[in-house]
Amino acid sequence: xVKVTQSSRYxxxxxxxxxxxxxxxxxxxxxMFWYRQDPGxxxxxxxxxxxxxxxxxxxxxxxxxxxxxKKERFSLILESASxxxxxxxxxxxxxxxxxxxxYFGPGxxxxxx
Amino acid sequence: AQRVTQPEKLLSxxxxxxxxxxxNYSYSGSPELFWYVQYSRQRLQLLLRHISRExxxxxxxxxxxxxxxxxxxxxxxxxxxxxxxxxxxxQGGSEKxxxxxxxxxxxxx
Numbered sequence: 001x002v003k004v005t006q007s008s009r010y011x012x013x014x015x016x017x018x019x020x021x022x023x024x025x026x027x028x029x030x031x032m033f034w035y036r037q038d039p040g041x042x043x044x045x046x047x048x049x050x051x052x053x054x055x056x057x058x059x060x061x062x063x064x065x066x067x068x069x070k071k072e073r074f075s076l077i078l079e080s081a082s083x084x085x086x087x088x089x090x091x092x093x094x095x096x097x098x099x100x101x102x103y104f105g106p107g108x109x110x111x112x113x
Numbered sequence: 114a115q116r117v118t119q120p121e122k123l124l125s126x127x128x129x130x131x132x133x134x135x136x137n138y139s140y141s142g143s144p145e146l147f148w149y150v151q152y153s154r155q156r157l158q159l160l161l162r163h164i165s166r167e168x169x170x171x172x173x174x175x176x177x178x179x180x181x182x183x184x185x186x187x188x189x190x191x192x193x194x195x196x197x198x199x200x201x202x203x204q205g206g207s208e209k210x211x212x213x214x215x216x217x218x219x220x221x222x
Binding site: 004031033035040041042043044045048050058090092094096100101102104105106107 | 119122145147149156157158159162199203208209210211212213214215
């Protein structure tokens, strides 16, 4: 059973703080993704990674960066948090090789005040 | 550009009634389409994909290339079907997905 875990369920940060969101998967998956989920806007891809140290921008990368130093861990970094980054953040992974099912984590609800 | 449109933000039906959640896509290649579901307080999960042609929890979805649609249907809705449903399209055979904005289905008793 694939397990994708995220470091926090709820997080409150102040404007301007540097924020780290961590995601870990335990199934040796190749690909990992970060989305934000907003009511009325659906899921929007921020970044994804197809291998260790490899990353590609998604549809809304501005204000975010990522890090993948180990295969199982994919971190999303908000360099200087702003109120418009208040959102639900979802991490997902896929095994690669044409397997399209994305396995999602439980989400981190981030509030920036 | 690839795009997925779910025209209904909210859909409300009574238990036992048929339900159809609409999804239209724009994509120039051969599409891979999916439906994902998120029940209250649960994580987002795959419901079905067009290539498997399965029925999951009584739901089916047929890919209509002529109408560029992938509507999700169930003949008799149940209260436990109440959830947020997202249609998604694979981009160019990659494992990146483009999601629609979602439809919140409420099945009333």
